[in-house]
Amino acid sequence: xxxxxxxxxxxxxxxxxxxxxxxxxxxxxxxxxxxxxxxxxxxxxxxxxxxxxxxxxxxxxxxxxxxxxxxxxxxxxxxxxxxxxxxxxxxxxxxxxxxxxxxxxxxxxxxxxxxxxxxxxxxxxxxxxxxxxxxxxxxxxxxxxxxxxxxxxxxxxxxxxxxxxxxxxxxxxxxxxxxxxxxxxxxxxxxxxxxxxxxxxxxxxxxxxxxxxxxxxxxxxxxxxxxxxxxxxxxxxxxxxxxxxxxxxxxxxxxxxxxxxxxxxxxxxxxxxxxxxxxxxxxxxxxxxxxxxxxxxxxxxxxxxxxxxxxxxxxxxxxxxxxxxxxxxxxxxxxxxxxxxxxxxxxxxxxxxxxxxxxxxxxxxxxxxxxxxxxxxxxxxxxxxxxxxxxxxxxxxxxxxxxxxxxxxxxxxxxxxxxxxxxxxxxxxxxxxxxxxxxxxxxxxxxxxxxxxxxxxxxxxxxxxxxxxxxxxxxxxxxxxxxxxxxxxxxxxxxxxxxxxxxxxxxxxxxxxxxxxxxxxxxxxxxxxxxxxxxxxxxxxxxxxxxxxxxxxxxxxxxxxxxxxxxxxxxxxxxxxxxxxxxxxxxxxxxxxxxxxxxxxxxxxxxxxxxxxxxxxxxxxxxxxxxxxxxxxxxxxxxxxxxxxxxxxxxxxxxxxxxxxxxxxxxxxxxxxxxxxxxxxxxxxxxxxxxxxxxxxxxxxxxxxxxxxxxxxxxxxxxxxxxxxxxxxxxxxxxxxxxxxxxxxxxxxxxxxxxxxxxxxxxxxxxxxxxxxxxxxxxxxxxxxxxxxxxxxxxxxxxxxxxxxxxxxxxxxxxxxxxxxxxxxxxxxxxxxxxxxxxxxxxxxxxxxxxxxxxxxxxxxxxxxxxxxxxxxxxxxxxxxxxxxxxxxxxxxxxxxxxxxxxxxx
DNA sequence: GCAAAGACGTA
DNA sequence: CGTACGTCTTTGCG
Numbered sequence: 052x053x054x055x056x057x058x059x060x061x062x063x064x065x066x067x068x069x070x071x072x073x074x075x076x077x078x079x080x081x082x083x084x085x086x087x088x089x090x091x092x093x094x095x096x097x098x099x100x101x102x103x104x105x106x107x108x109x110x111x112x113x114x115x116x117x118x119x120x121x122x123x124x125x126x127x128x129x130x131x132x133x134x135x136x137x138x139x140x141x142x143x144x145x146x147x148x149x150x151x152x153x154x155x156x157x158x159x160x161x162x163x164x165x166x167x168x169x170x171x172x173x174x175x176x177x178x179x180x181x182x183x184x185x186x187x188x189x190x191x192x193x194x195x196x197x198x199x200x201x202x203x204x205x206x207x208x209x210x211x212x213x214x215x216x217x218x219x220x221x222x223x224x225x226x227x228x229x230x231x232x233x234x235x236x237x238x239x240x241x242x243x244x245x246x247x248x249x250x251x252x253x254x255x256x257x258x259x260x261x262x263x264x265x266x267x268x269x270x271x272x273x274x275x276x277x278x279x280x281x282x283x284x285x286x287x288x289x290x291x292x293x294x295x296x297x298x299x300x301x302x303x304x305x306x307x308x309x310x311x312x313x314x315x316x317x318x319x320x321x322x323x324x325x326x327x328x329x330x331x332x333x334x335x336x337x338x339x340x341x342x343x344x345x346x347x348x349x350x351x352x353x354x355x356x357x358x359x360x361x362x363x364x365x366x367x368x369x370x371x372x373x374x375x376x377x378x379x380x381x382x383x384x385x386x387x388x389x390x391x392x393x394x395x396x397x398x399x400x401x402x403x404x405x406x407x408x409x410x411x412x413x414x415x416x417x418x419x420x421x422x423x424x425x426x427x428x429x430x431x432x433x434x435x436x437x438x439x440x441x442x443x444x445x446x447x448x449x450x451x452x453x454x455x456x457x458x459x460x461x462x463x464x465x466x467x468x469x470x471x472x473x474x475x476x477x478x479x480x481x482x483x484x485x486x487x488x489x490x491x492x493x494x495x496x497x498x499x500x501x502x503x504x505x506x507x508x509x510x511x512x513x514x515x516x517x518x519x520x521x522x523x524x525x526x527x528x529x530x531x532x533x534x535x536x537x538x539x540x541x542x543x544x545x546x547x548x549x550x551x552x553x554x555x556x557x558x559x560x561x562x563x564x565x566x567x568x569x570x571x572x573x574x575x576x577x578x579x580x581x582x583x584x585x586x587x588x589x590x591x592x593x594x595x596x597x598x599x600x601x602x603x604x605x606x607x608x609x610x611x612x613x614x615x616x617x618x619x620x621x622x623x624x625x626x627x628x629x630x631x632x633x634x635x636x637x638x639x640x641x642x643x644x645x646x647x648x649x650x651x652x653x654x655x656x657x658x659x660x661x662x663x664x665x666x667x668x669x670x671x672x673x674x675x676x677x678x679x680x681x682x683x684x685x686x687x688x689x690x691x692x693x694x695x696x697x698x699x700x701x702x703x704x705x706x707x708x709x710x711x712x713x714x715x716x717x718x719x720x721x722x723x724x725x726x727x728x729x730x731x732x733x734x735x736x737x738x739x740x741x742x743x744x745x746x747x748x749x750x751x752x753x754x755x756x757x758x759x760x761x762x763x764x765x766x767x768x769x770x771x772x773x774x775x776x777x778x779x780x781x782x783x784x785x786x787x788x789x790x791x792x793x794x795x796x797x798x799x800x801x802x803x804x805x806x807x808x809x810x811x812x813x814x815x816x817x818x819x820x821x822x823x824x825x826x827x828x829x830x831x832x833x834x835x836x837x838x839x840x841x842x843x844x845x846x847x848x849x850x851x852x853x854x855x856x857x858x859x860x861x862x863x864x865x866x867x868x869x870x871x872x873x874x875x876x877x878x879x880x881x882x883x884x885x886x887x888x889x890x891x892x893x894x895x896x897x898x899x900x901x902x903x904x905x906x907x908x909x910x911x912x913x914x915x916x917x918x919x920x921x922x923x924x925x926x927x928x929x930x931x932x933x934x935x936x937x938x939x940x941x942x943x944x945x946x947x948x949x950x951x952x953x954x955x956x957x
Numbered sequence: 958g959c960a961a962a963g964a965c966g967t968a
Numbered sequence: 969c970g971t972a973c974g975t976c977t978t979t980g981c982g
Contacts, residue, residue, distance in 0.1 A: 611963055612963095630963080632962075632963080635963085636963085637964060638964080664964085664966070667966095702967085704967055705966040705968085709966085880968090909967080909968045
């Protein structure tokens with residue numbers, strides 16, 4: 052078999068021809084709001100953003116789907132049968148923006164030049180035309196793609212018809228098929244209009260039944276089979292919503308009449324007229340000239356000159372389903388001499404249990420020339436055993452996407468995923484850490500040009516759409532195939548970038564460590580959490596009433612927009628820094644305003660802000676508590692471009708620590724049952740130490756070797772006094788300066804932060820570099836090296852590519868320069884603590900301790916200590932963190948011990 | 958329903 | 969005119 056797969060997942064049957072029908076007005080509107088109108092103004096004063104977006108979307112559709120037929124339907128301004136029946140229909144919509152006017156006509160002109168028919172009919176809406184076209188298309192046995200931003204189109208969805216419904220902008224339009232509708236609305240597509248009739252449609256000014264949302268409507272529809280059944284049994288429905296339904300039956304019936312699309316219009320065009328042909332070159336050139344479209348000019352000819360299908364099409368092999376122990380062992384035995392791609396199909400458990408992995412339902416496997424599918428529920432104990440041993444075995448080499456997740460998920464089933472030689476998510480991340488997403492569909496699209504729609508396979512099995520009834524072998528094995536292909540392809544780039552060791556020796560083993568930390572979670576003191584919630588609520592209420600008294604009327608203190616009115620119009624306070632929407636109301640400005648004016652409203656507002664922030668944090672934590680009374684965060688191993696971890700759901704890396712009240716939140720993180728205490732271990736000034744090492748600056752190295760307080764030492768050198776003569780003011784100045792170094796802080800920024808003049812800040816910088824010039828030289832030369840090589844590098848060789856370093860745009864270039872300054876430092880610190888974590892876990896396993904590592908907060912680790920192990924753990928942690936790497940200054944580690952995270956902190 | 962913007966917590 | 973993150977709320981579009 053070839054190693055090039057078909058690029059289109061939907062096109063199982065190549066012979067099926069496609070038809071695309073587009074709701075012109077709705078897509079033009081989407082395009083209008085998706086693109087900034089001010090960047091699309093021609094010399095003659097015509098706005099063209101909607102035209103540009105629309106045509107761009109259309110070209111993408113044509114390129115991706117190769118339709119045989121294309122048609123665009125437009126509404127007319129004349130009344131329709133709907134507006135005649137209900138004169139409020141679509142009333143209350145804001146009037147069309149001035150800039151949008153005329154763009155519809157331009158779109159029609161471009162379409163004409165492209166030889167794509169536009170269709171309108173007096174008295175009917177574009178939706179009815181589309182419904183009719185879809186009907187014609189289905190009758191002709193075509194696959195129909197309906198492109199519309201109107202949800203009424205969902206009723207058209209069938210086996211043959213898919214609706215492309217834009218959610219964000221017009222660049223990415225997810226296909227809505229029956230499964231997607233069921234997942235989102237819990238009804239069949241043909242029942243969607245019933246649902247919409249009950250719920251109402253604000254966009255069309257069609258009120259439904261008050262109190263009835265999509266959930267209730269879906270419940271009724273599933274109970275009675277549809278609107279008809281509901282109407283027959285309307286007296287059965289109990290409760291307030293039942294009364295509401297009976298009261299608003301007229302609304303519902305009217306909505307259903309109006310949202311029903313006509314499928315039998317007598318259209319002025321035939322199917323043949325919709326056949327896609329090449330654009331009229333002259334007409335295109337002319338209209339693109341007037342519209343000043345230049346990038347689209349190239350794209351349109353690219354799309355239309357593209358050969359039908361240049362790649363040799365070869366089907367993936369038919370997946371075999373493995374059920375018995377023999378089949379499984381045999382498959383791995385014969386196929387396992389090369390890397391096997393593994394993909395898990397999972398299902399969310401019925402009850403919400405935050406942070407806990409989904410249930411594994413099935414596995415897709417891909418070897419060099421075979422695909423296999425294993426449904427866990429179908430295995431007998433012997434087959435279970437065979438699978439467990441094959442999965443764990445290091446002699447069968449595996450590639451997965453998101454090893455940490457797969458490891459956790461399988462571990463819940465008692466299976467250990469071993470022999471993993473590649474995680475394509477991490478490989479993609481090491482190659483291009485700045486990319487937004489390293490999710491499998493995105494990586495597959497980017498590197499293999501393969502589209503992969505995991506939405507169905509990954510659907511969360513809501514309601515009773517159980518996975519049992521569906522066959523996921525095609526999706527799962529295709530994903531496994533993609534993972535395997537990606538692994539082969541990325542391996543080359545990983546080694547080109549010298550990242551092989553980073554992958555094999557750091558990130559992959561770290562995935563297992565992180566999986567265990569996530570699974571462990573951290574215990575929560577529930578009663579104390581309640582107390583905090585109450586306390587913070589009280590502070591909020593108090594601040595609210597003081598705010599009210601100060602200005603004499605209600606205002607939403609959470610709305611910066613409303614605050615601007617109060618502060619700068621009503622109270623006429625001095626204007627703060629300008630932002631997009633007016634003047635900022637951020638904490639810094641409020642503090643300054645308060646110092647100037649002493650206005651009681653400001654005091655109340657600041658208290659409100661502080662307390663709401665804390666309460667939000669507390670509430671967020673409460674929501675994240677799992678059944679085991681612990682919080683299980685998820686670490687992002689491929690998010691931060693510098694190499695740091697991130698923490699989400701919830702973020703445990705930004706739990707307050709600076710304020711007294713904030714630290715009370717840390718008190719709710721405690722040692723769990725069976726454990727004695729928490730232990731925290733943090734690196735002191737790790738970034739400064741790394742700077743000292745990387746720069747080789749003798750002064751700074753001496754500072755760390757002397758054991759003297761860093762800022763006192765630096766202060767004494769900068770201000771030419773003895774260490775004990777360094778005043779607190781001097782110390783805080785050099786401290787700010789030192790920290791600012793790694794961020795590329797300017798003298799302007801330094802002056803602002805220290806509330807000193809720019810001149811004084813400059814002098815400070817000069818004196819600082821007089822003594823610690825090696826640091827400055829290192830930072831400067833680092834940026835220059837990055838400019839010429841194209842990337843920065845950490846001590847473990849982790850690269851970050853920064854193309855903007857040579858940008859002509861000064862703004863972009865200067866940002867890239869600061870990034871280049873910071874990345875090696877922040878990234879090296881991340882490398883160091885990751886190494887330490889590996890070494891600690893290894894030692895824990897070797898010594899078989901019961902204590903465990905729970906959290907990482909960039910330069911800090913939190914451990915849960917089993918009875919009697921405190922000293923043993925303290926020694927391991929101190930030693931392993933202290934000599935994680937050999938650098939020219941000592942790595943100092945602070946240990947803290949306490950019943951809770953605050954008490955264990957320092 | 959969704960995305961942007963503003964605000965703010967951590968290292 | 970300070971790097972790196974995640975989360976919450978309001979707002980304004982649909």
